[in-house]
Amino acid sequence: MxxxxxxxxxxxxxxxxxxxxxxxxxxxxxxxxxxxxxxxxxxxxxxxxxxxxxxxxxxxxxxxxxxxxxxxxxxxxxxxxxxxxxxxxxxxxxxxxxxxxxxxxxxxxxxxxxxxxxxxxxxxxxxxxxxxxxxxxxxxxxxxxxxxxxxxxxxxxxxxxxxxxxxxxxxxxxxxxxxxxxxxxxxxxxxYFPARDFPGSDFWGFLLSDENYVTKRFVFDEEKLAALKQEATSSSLKDPTRVELVSAFIWKHFMELAKSKNQEARKTFAAMHAVNLRARKFPPGLLENVFGNCLMSGLAFSDTNVTCDQYNSVEEYGDLVRKLRSSFKRISDDYIAEAQSGDRYLNDLYKLLSPVLKGELEYCSFSSWCRFPVYEVDYGWGNPIWLCTTALPLKNLTVLVNSRCGEGIEAWVNMQQDNLEMLETQIKLIPSTGLKDLDACGKRLQGKSSS
CATH class of the missing domain: 3.30.559.10 (Chloramphenicol acetyltransferase-like domain)
Structure with missing residues (x-):
């Protein structure tokens, strides 16, 4: 092609x-x-x-x-x-x-x-x-x-x-x-967040991907999301969001594969999730129309920094969803204020940076585009029939986007090939036809094509 x-x-x-x-x-x-x-x-x-x-x-x-x-x-x-x-x-x-x-x-x-x-x-x-x-x-x-x-x-x-x-x-x-x-x-x-004198040009340059990483697209349709929600709420978690469900699922299976590769390793696992600050800073609207990277990473850690010899040593799915939610809530108005006037956010990042560089911590990072009206960007030709991303430039990065019909989520995941193969296998095991969202979109698009 x-x-x-x-x-x-x-x-x-x-x-x-x-x-x-x-x-x-x-x-x-x-x-x-x-x-x-x-x-x-x-x-x-x-x-x-x-x-x-x-x-x-x-x-x-x-x-x-x-x-x-x-x-x-x-x-x-x-x-x-x-x-x-x-x-x-x-x-x-x-x-x-x-x-x-x-x-x-x-x-x-x-x-x-x-x-x-x-x-x-x-x-x-x-x-x-x-x-x-x-x-x-x-x-x-x-x-x-x-x-x-x-x-x-x-x-x-x-x-x-x-x-x-x-x-x-x-x-x-x-x-x-x-x-x-x-x-x-x-x-x-x-x-609001004045420039600092950081050593080196790229504080997080080690996150950049290389030839060993591949990007693949996975679709979580309505039925898969419903199944994940049922599993998460079985641990008394209330109203998990689609983003929480999919992110925790990918994080969980990333950890399981990492453990299977090296069962004797003592490691901590982290999830970094981009959090938009614009709706979180008081008074409301203060940062609403600020251009730039008005975001911070919510950091969640799994209690797996001990030697493990089996898959089920990874925390329960519902617990991981809960930890992701807590990491979002932690970035409150008070937290942002302390990040403006002090080093609270930077200190949290440094705590993550050191064990990563020492090989003691593995991470996944996530960014959600699901709340954005990406299907309403009209240049005068009508709304787009699809928006996608493609090869992603960061290691272990997942970008979440609404599917074409809006009911599901497309996860664009950049990981090593064996991680992607394992993740694909696990997604297929979620109780679902796996076709509903794509088929519905296909019929809708074909309908538009013939109209």
């Missing part, structure tokens, strides 16, 4: 007007500094729609409209047109955003109904698993023979979390539709 994509053009898009009035140098917050320099990839797929002007005959006009609206949007999101210098300063707003146009000689529906992580890379502007994130945003629009399109984005996690990038995507979409009203974000996260 890779031979079917042909690059047509590559240009640099700059803000449409000068960013006068903005600071020449924009300091990153220490929360930004803690993030390694890598790209987070995502791809929006849109079906051809003649009534909305998305056809095989107007690609030139559509591409020009995208470029102009991107240029206009960058005036409000000017740091994305800059670059990072010395780890804590974003400079040169006119460095620009690279925009790539391509053609794919395949049908869009064939692509999304046979998802393969490696194949998806060709719809991104670059391979997110190689190289440092020099440009802060890179874009690729791919036109399919059927008239549909794929819009691939790679954004530098050094300057933006998923809340920030979705704010940008929605603003760009609104501008492309001819609207002028959208949520305005403020680039002052450093005033």
């Amino acid at each position: 890779g031979d079917g994509v042909q690059e047509i053009s590559r240009v640099i898009i700059k803000p449409s007007s000068e960013t006068t009035g903005h600071p020449t140098n924009l300091k990153l917050s220490y929360l930004d500094q803690l993030i390694p320099s890598f790209y987070i990839p995502l791809i929006f797929f849109y079906k051809a729609d003649e009534s909305r002007g998305l056809t095989t005959s107007n690609h030139v006009q559509l591409c020009q409209q995208l470029k102009q609206s991107l240029s206009n949007t960058l005036t409000s999101f000017y740091p994305l047109a800059g670059r990072i210098e010395e780890n804590f300063v974003v400079d040169s707003w006119n460095f620009g955003v690279e925009f790539i146009e391509a053609r794919a000689h395949v049908q869009l529906m064939d692509v999304i109904q046979g998802p393969d992580t490696e194949d998806f890379k060709q719809y991104l502007p670059l391979d997110p698993t190689t190289g440092e994130a020099r440009r802060l945003l890179v874009v690729k629009i791919t036109f399919f023979d059927c008239g549909g399109v794929a819009l691939g984005l790679c954004f530098s996690h050094k300057v933006a979390d998923f809340t920030s990038i979705m704010a940008f995507a929605n603003a760009w979409a609104a501008t492309c539709r001819g609207e002028t009203e959208f949520s305005r974000f403020i680039f002052n996260l450093d005033s």
Whole structure:
């Protein structure tokens, strides 16, 4: 399938007007500094729609409209047109955003109904698993023979979390539709979490993936989620969320495989889950429209730092769900305030860092995109029929996204191959048909195709 994509053009898009009035140098917050320099990839797929002007005959006009609206949007999101210098300063707003146009000689529906992580890379502007994130945003629009399109984005996690990038995507979409009203974000996260003098350029650089890690997509449909919920609530846990259920499931089986590989090892296992601070800081709304990495990692630890010789030494599933929930709740208004004025959060991270570097602790990390309205990003061609990520750049990272029909969760998991094979086996054992969500989505999409 890779031979079917042909690059047509590559240009640099700059803000449409000068960013006068903005600071020449924009300091990153220490929360930004803690993030390694890598790209987070995502791809929006849109079906051809003649009534909305998305056809095989107007690609030139559509591409020009995208470029102009991107240029206009960058005036409000000017740091994305800059670059990072010395780890804590974003400079040169006119460095620009690279925009790539391509053609794919395949049908869009064939692509999304046979998802393969490696194949998806060709719809991104670059391979997110190689190289440092020099440009802060890179874009690729791919036109399919059927008239549909794929819009691939790679954004530098050094300057933006998923809340920030979705704010940008929605603003760009609104501008492309001819609207002028959208949520305005403020680039002052450093005033809440001032930059620190960290040794080295990447505090968490050891998290970066390598060739031994592979990304695979797993679907937890309604029935699987219901089965997991029943198992978790059997231990008197009330109302576990879908994100808690799936994260704990992956964490549990990651630990089981690690124990099976080395039964004599004495290790602790941790789960790190990204927690958005915007809704947790008092007074309400204080951080709501702050651009940047306005997040912290909730840290959960498993009581397994003793020599174990059997699988059932891993904690019960419900207990792991409970620990994840507690790690989220721990990041309270008081905790955030102490992280602003002191070193509470940094001290927690250092407690994790030392045993990892010594080989005494293994970890999984999680990020949930489930609460974001990713299926409402409309550039004037209607809503996307699918959003996905692809090859992930961090070791043992899982990204959770709502499935196409909304009832289930897609888990994009980046681990070593044997972990993925074991996880796939365990997911199949969850009581479920395993087909409901995908079949329902397939029928819905085919229905739209014939309408």
